[in-house]
Amino acid sequence: MGGPLPRDPIADAQRNWERRGWGEVAAPMAAITAVMRTQQILLGRIEEVLRPFGLTFARYELLALLGFARGGELPMSRASALLQVHPTSVTNAVDRLQDAGLVERSPHPTDGRTTLVGITAEGRALVERATAALNSGVFAQSGFTDDDVEQLIRVLHGFRRRAGDFTDDP
């Protein structure tokens, strides 16, 4: 998509902000823009590793969540809440995973409104292999030092808690 630039475009933007008299918010702007770009880079790497498995990150996340769930199944709404995405995104992902035979829908035994999603044996086998690939291909060579990882987890945990993602303290 284009080779490296001679200068960091985000640092340039920060200087532009300061030059315009917005020095007060230039640093937060740069930090937020850097989060955006970092997410883009990481997502690109992840999708590249998952492509051979026929998975996208969204589908992988759902599959992995189900793999950890007791009984291997969850209500759609619960998956939406845990993955922090819109319910329609879950419907979309389940549609495609179901077409691939990796998950199955089933009615909730007592609540007629609820649909359960369960991982199939095939789904379980695939997510095992995909996880191994992600662990070795992305997470084990994340490009972050141990200190970086510790700081990111701490800073972003606090941010997400203040943003209302969850309520616990640790």
Place this chain on the structure above:
Amino acid sequence: MGGPLPRDPIADAQRNWERRGWGEVAAPMAAITAVMRTQQILLGRIEEVLRPFGLTFARYELLALLGFARGGELPMSRASALLQVHPTSVTNAVDRLQDAGLVERSPHPTDGRTTLVGITAEGRALVERATAALNSGVFAQSGFTDDDVEQLIRVLHGFRRRAGDFTDDP
């Protein structure tokens, strides 16, 4: 999209990773997942602030870039490189901004392959107001402390440089 959870789902995922014997990569996994979620939260806030202006973040970024460019115009390929997005994304954004009368396409004077995008007076006026709204509505209340911002900028700058985004040192 759903209220706060009682527990941090990313911390839970990290524990699941450790329990499965992937402790070596559990922390980087959690850090990367936290970056993903943080980006999602921030993008949501930004889009919310920009909606009244009829702008999305992608279009705003292009407009802001042109506002800082000398002469208020850039080749499409240069915009793609600086914004670090695929050329087709720039084509898409320019199409819509042009329909709104905020930018204009013009042929490059000497290179017949390149198309220049220039911001219009109307575009300049709008991006001024949108920037003020973002500064006060998002960047000035980012949810990050000054220390957080300093650490994010440092850590993510290093990451992006190692990922090949740019080559300079600072």
Place this chain on the structure above:
DNA sequence: GAAATATACTAGGACGTCCAATGGTCCGCC
């Protein structure tokens, strides 16, 4: 017990992103 409200999922549409392929233009090299 019936009406009003709340919850769960799905359908359709807008948007941004990327990829693969296309047609036009430039440039170095023979």
Place this chain on the structure above:
DNA sequence: GGCGGACCATTGGACGTCCTAGTATATTTC
């Protein structure tokens, strides 16, 4: 001078995300 490779922008398609609206089922309220 021409020829082939490199570069530029666009088109068409796939995907994920969100929003709005709609249908069906539960729960609450009177």
